[in-house]
Amino acid sequence: METTKLPPSSPSSPTTSFSVPSAEKVDGFPRRSMRRARQRRSHSSSQFRYQSSQVELTPLPLLKDAPVAELHDLFCKKLQQCCVLFDFLDCVADLKGKEIKRAALNELVESVATSRGVLIEPLYPEAIKMISVNIFRTLPPSENPEFDPEEDEPTLEASWPHLQLVYEFFLRFLESPDFQPSMAKRYVDQKFVLQLLELFDSEDPREREYLKTILHRVYGKLLGLRAYIRKQINNIFLRFIYETEHFNGVAELLEILGSIINGFALPLKAEHKQFLVRVLIPLHTAKSLSIFHAQLAYCVVQFMEKDATVTEYIIRGLLKYWPKTCTQKEVMFLGEIEEILDVIEPSQFIRVQEPLFRQIAACISSPHFQVAERALYFWNNEYILSLIEENCQVILPLVFATLYRVSKEHWNQTIVSLIYNVLKTFMEMNSKLFDDLTASYKVEKQKEMKRERERADLWRGLEEHQDRRMQMLTEAARNQRNLQERGERGDPPSPSSLQTAHSDQPEPKPSGASSSSGAGESAT
Amino acid sequence: MDAFKLMKELRVNYEQEAHYLPRETGLRLIESTTEDDSRISAKCRDAKVEDVWSLTSFFGYSTQTFVLAVNLLDRFLAMIRIQPKHLSCVSVSCLHMAAKVTEEECNLAPPVELIRIGQCRFTASDLCRMEKIVAEKLNFKSKAVTALTFLDLYHQIALSHCTDGKEILSLEKLEAQLKACLCRISFSKAKPSVLALSLLRQEIHAVQSEDMLEIACHIQRHLKITDAELRLWSERVARRLSDYSSPECSKPNHRKLQWIVSRRTAQNLHSYRTVPELPTIPEHCWDESESEDSCEDVMSSGEESLSSSLGSDAEGPYFPLHLRRQHLHA
Numbered sequence: 001m002e003t004t005k006l007p008p009s010s011p012s013s014p015t016t017s018f019s020v021p022s023a024e025k026v027d028g029f030p031r032r033s034m035r036r037a038r039q040r041r042s043h044s045s046s047q048f049r050y051q052s053s054q055v056e057l058t059p060l061p062l063l064k065d066a067p068v069a070e071l072h073d074l075f076c077k078k079l080q081q082c083c084v085l086f087d088f089l090d091c092v093a094d095l096k097g098k099e100i101k102r103a104a105l106n107e108l109v110e111s112v113a114t115s116r117g118v119l120i121e122p123l124y125p126e127a128i129k130m131i132s133v134n135i136f137r138t139l140p141p142s143e144n145p146e147f148d149p150e151e152d153e154p155t156l157e158a159s160w161p162h163l164q165l166v167y168e169f170f171l172r173f174l175e176s177p178d179f180q181p182s183m184a185k186r187y188v189d190q191k192f193v194l195q196l197l198e199l200f201d202s203e204d205p206r207e208r209e210y211l212k213t214i215l216h217r218v219y220g221k222l223l224g225l226r227a228y229i230r231k232q233i234n235n236i237f238l239r240f241i242y243e244t245e246h247f248n249g250v251a252e253l254l255e256i257l258g259s260i261i262n263g264f265a266l267p268l269k270a271e272h273k274q275f276l277v278r279v280l281i282p283l284h285t286a287k288s289l290s291i292f293h294a295q296l297a298y299c300v301v302q303f304m305e306k307d308a309t310v311t312e313y314i315i316r317g318l319l320k321y322w323p324k325t326c327t328q329k330e331v332m333f334l335g336e337i338e339e340i341l342d343v344i345e346p347s348q349f350i351r352v353q354e355p356l357f358r359q360i361a362a363c364i365s366s367p368h369f370q371v372a373e374r375a376l377y378f379w380n381n382e383y384i385l386s387l388i389e390e391n392c393q394v395i396l397p398l399v400f401a402t403l404y405r406v407s408k409e410h411w412n413q414t415i416v417s418l419i420y421n422v423l424k425t426f427m428e429m430n431s432k433l434f435d436d437l438t439a440s441y442k443v444e445k446q447k448e449m450k451r452e453r454e455r456a457d458l459w460r461g462l463e464e465h466q467d468r469r470m471q472m473l474t475e476a477a478r479n480q481r482n483l484q485e486r487g488e489r490g491d492p493p494s495p496s497s498l499q500t501a502h503s504d505q506p507e508p509k510p511s512g513a514s515s516s517s518g519a520g521e522s523a524t
Numbered sequence: 525m526d527a528f529k530l531m532k533e534l535r536v537n538y539e540q541e542a543h544y545l546p547r548e549t550g551l552r553l554i555e556s557t558t559e560d561d562s563r564i565s566a567k568c569r570d571a572k573v574e575d576v577w578s579l580t581s582f583f584g585y586s587t588q589t590f591v592l593a594v595n596l597l598d599r600f601l602a603m604i605r606i607q608p609k610h611l612s613c614v615s616v617s618c619l620h621m622a623a624k625v626t627e628e629e630c631n632l633a634p635p636v637e638l639i640r641i642g643q644c645r646f647t648a649s650d651l652c653r654m655e656k657i658v659a660e661k662l663n664f665k666s667k668a669v670t671a672l673t674f675l676d677l678y679h680q681i682a683l684s685h686c687t688d689g690k691e692i693l694s695l696e697k698l699e700a701q702l703k704a705c706l707c708r709i710s711f712s713k714a715k716p717s718v719l720a721l722s723l724l725r726q727e728i729h730a731v732q733s734e735d736m737l738e739i740a741c742h743i744q745r746h747l748k749i750t751d752a753e754l755r756l757w758s759e760r761v762a763r764r765l766s767d768y769s770s771p772e773c774s775k776p777n778h779r780k781l782q783w784i785v786s787r788r789t790a791q792n793l794h795s796y797r798t799v800p801e802l803p804t805i806p807e808h809c810w811d812e813s814e815s816e817d818s819c820e821d822v823m824s825s826g827e828e829s830l831s832s833s834l835g836s837d838a839e840g841p842y843f844p845l846h847l848r849r850q851h852l853h854a
Contacts, residue, residue: 213802220805255802263806331792373789380783385776392773407582413640414786420641421781424578428776432769435700438581442696 057081057100063107072120075111078104079126082166083133088158098162105165112172119178127173128187134166136195139202147203149248149291154203167210174217181221188218190228197232200249212252216259230275233257237279245287254295261302268307276303276310281317289329297336304343311348314340319355327368334363334374341384349387357395361402364419369412376418379425392430400426400437401444527684531746534677537669538747541716544595544668550602551713561608564601566709568608572615573597573707579616579642583633585623587699591672591706593622598712600658610654613646617654621664643782671702674720682724682739692731698723704768705761714757718749722758726765 060081066074082105086098111118143155157163173179196218200211219229233253240247264272280303283296303310318337323329337356341349363375378384388395399422407419427434557565573594580590596618606614616638623632633641635648658664679695686692701723705711711719721744728736744754785793 216802216805223808259802259804260807262804265807331789335792369786370789373785374792377783377785377789377793389773389775393771408584414784417641417643417784420578420582421783423582424575424781425776427578427581428574429773430771431704432700433771435703439696439700 057084057097059100060104063111071118072123075108075118075123076126078108079123079130082108082130085134086159086162088161101162102165105162105169109165109169109172112169112176116178119173119176119180121183124183125187127169128184128192131166131170132192132195134163135170135199139199142203149288154205154248157202157204157207160204160206163207164210167207167214171210171214171217174214174221179221181223185222185224188222188225190225193218193225193229194232197229197236200236200252201247203248208249208252211249212255216256219256219260230260230271234275234279237283241279241282241286250283250286250288251292251295254292254299258295258298258302261299261306264306266306268310272303273307273310273313276300277313277317281314281321284318284321284333289332293332293336297339300336301339301343304340308345308348311340311344312351315352315356319359322359327366327371330363330366330368330371331374334371334378338378338381338384341378341387342381344387346387346390350391353387353391353394354398357398361399364399365402365406367411369415372406372410372412372415373418376415376422379422385425389429392426392433396426396430396433397437400434401441404438404441527681530677530681530684534674534681534743534747537673537677538717541669541674544599544670545715546595546598546602546712548602548713551598551709554601555709564606564608564611568611569597569601569709570707572611573709575612575642576615576619577703577707579619579638582641583623583638584631585619585627587703588672589619589622589626590703591670592626592668593619594706594712595668595670596621596658596662596664598709599662603661612642612644613650613654614658616642616644617651617658620651621655621658625667669716671706671714671716671719671723672699674717675699675702675723678720678724678740678743681743682736685739686733686735692733693727693736698727701727701765701768705764708764710760711764715753717747718753718757719761721747721749721754722761725754725758726761 060074060077063071063074063078082101084097084101086094086101088098144152147154193215196211196215200208202208202211215229219226236247236253237250240250261272280296280299283292289296300314304314315337318333322333337360360375360378363371366372366375379388403419403423407416407423410416410419554564554569555566557563559565559567576593576597577590579585580587580593593615597615600614600618620635620638635651638644639646639648639651675698676695679693679698682693683690702720705719705723714722721740724743725737725740728740
């Protein structure tokens with residue numbers, strides 16, 4: 001293991017001299033990733049198979065200069081040379097060797113991309129071996145344990161200068177007109193594909209971009225691997241959803257799936273529908289949804305365009321998983337619903353309209369203005385408007401009360417304007433229904449106000465009653481005291497006052513009681 | 525109020541109503557105008573009145589405010605020729621004037637709010653000036669005798685004569701129907717007393733109450749309204765109301781309204797319309813049987829229902845191609 005070399009700016013240097021440019025600040029605070037960058041330490045290489053006794057590479061002649069007879073042999077030798085790995089975390093080590101490998105890789109890429117007749121059978125295993133050796137590695141744990149894909153800068157792969165060329169080679173290899181799937185399938189097997197899929201967890205987006213294109217070609221050309229690939233992707237997603245909630249390559253995998261879904265044959269196989277219901281829809285519950293939502297929504301809409309009967313599953317699924325506290329997600333869900341409604345068939349719409357518009361009504365009354373806005377903006381969509389118009393009788397009652405109430409209560413003026421637009425649209429659609437609903441809304445309001453008044457009256461009555469009782473009790477207590485004092489002073493007890501004292505016991509009689517006791521007292 | 529007082533009130537209003545009628549010649553001129561940028565047409569006026577109704581409803585103003593506003597508007601339009609681009613200002617001014625008369629101060633929407641919600645292009649000071657102009661031209665007095673005045677009186681009279689009148693005849697419903705009629709300029713030509721009576725008769729006919737019908741006739745005789753006039757307007761009212769009540773939904777005029785959202789929402793609106801970069805991979809029927817190595821993993825017995833395990837080709841051929849070939853040769 002090489003010793004950890006500290007980068008020039010050691011962590012102990014005073015950070016006060018390092019001023020954060022304002023572009024790196026969010027809301028006046030420097031981003032988390034910037035803070036971490038200052039404390040960066042070099043860590044061990046991602047390629048654990050780094051050989052300490054380095055094999056010296058000798059530069060080979062150029063491919064383009066080689067005579068035809070020696071071409072394939074030279075090609076093979078170069079492939080073997082490229083199986084040697086270098087440490088890129090140490091910037092100064094093996095510069096010569098690195099350059100030789102880089103040049104060799106470049107040549108190989110050129111050769112596969114341009115020349116014909118290069119890819120002969122014996123080259124396949126060598127090529128795949130070289131690729132495997134270079135790209136298959138255990139990915140290092142993230143430098144930033146709290147890596148937030150939305151906020152933070154990703155950690156880039158250090159050996160990208162070579163790695164990029166290897167990926168480029170692989171891609172050209174697959175896309176070459178001489179490429180023979182029947183030959184390749186012996187070497188690009190399930191084990192290979194599984195390792196390829198694991199690499200999608202790389203933090204480096206450039207790597208994932210290559211992997212995405214490569215896997216797309218592999219899926220397209222190697223038919224025998226298709227079912228296996230789909231199954232493994234399912235596993236990855238399910239693990240992501242239910243176990244780890246961590247995987248960097250969800251968006252890329254979804255993009256590939258998008259192109260696969262687009263090509264589904266009709267009628268849709270049960271396997272695919274299961275995938276939709278068991279994997280794609282639950283994927284909406286992930287915390288980091290914003291990273292891959294666009295691709296996910298695309299997949300969902302593609303499904304709908306293939307087979308309209310899945311619509312109900314999709315919408316009910318989304319309603320089931322509707323975010324309850326995360327408004328950012330709610331806005332995303334609303335965007336997806338609009339895209340779905342854009343392609344929905346009217347017969348399917350009717351099946352889901354009631355629960356859907358109940359949810360939309362709930363969104364309209366959300367105190368978060370973006371959620372309310374997004375929901376109200378549906379009425380600006382012509383196709384959705386035509387769907388609503390056809391089912392006005394069902395939909396208007398569901399949203400009417402909410403619209404009216406929110407228009408009076410909401411703090412945000414833009415929302416109030418949008419609500420006016422929606423109400424006006426409804427008014428133009430069907431005046432009578434609108435008037436009927438207005439009338440019944442007013443009646444409801446009156447009833448409610450009446451109930452409120454009655455409740456207030458009841459409480460007031462009880463309070464007054466209580467006050468009167470307290471009054472009487474205090475008076476009774478006073479009378480008692482007076483009598484006692486008299487008794488102590490030796491005044492003759494008067495029978496009448498004694499009687500009145502008894503009659504003063506707490507019994508809610510109107511002021512007649514106190515007046516009689518008063519009369520009694522003056523009598524004595 | 526007792527029945528006698530009501531009838532007296534009725535007479536008084538009847539004598540007054542002519543003062544508040546829009547000039548018939550003016551109304552006819554508007555009705556005969558074709559769609560044109562320089563003059564107000566009937567369609568133009570009707571659309572504006574519907575806008576006024578939307579605002580009335582939105583701000584919670586009463587039907588009375590609306591009816592008064594329309595009355596002011598029609599009287600003004602019948603008198604003064606204005607350009608269509610000013611119609612918006614005139615109508616909102618009328619609404620605001622009517623609201624100031626009818627509504628309580630605390631319920632009045634400030635002019636700025638009216639303009640903002642109504643998406644109008646003029647300013648509050650424009651509104652103020654227009655109000656003065658309208659008031660001046662119409663010799664504006666607070667109270668106007670409108671169809672609603674009569675409707676209200678008729679309703680009270682009907683109630684005073686029938687014990688269960690309240691259940692049969694709903695004033696709200698009549699008001700809604702009146703509103704529907706006023707949205708068409710032709711009804712502004714009718715005398716308010718006649719229009720109101722037509723509406724009343726229409727509703728009585730719908731609820732089929734003999735007692736009420738008698739009361740309606742009584743009112744007609746009291747006010748000396750001719751049969752011919754009543755019949756004319758009753759027919760028109762009936763037609764309008766059947767349009768209004770039809771369950772068919774009409775397509776709203778979408779382009780008129782402005783949909784303004786906040787910057788953040790606008791940014792996110794079309795972020796999903798991404799064109800996919802990866803070309804489509806078509807699915808083949810014989811996918812899984814091409815390769816023999818991958819066969820064992822894939823060939824698990826599949827059921828057709830959605831409860832079968834993921835990854836199995838539930839709807840593929842039961843015997844894979846290569847096995848079937850073996851079977852044939854066996």
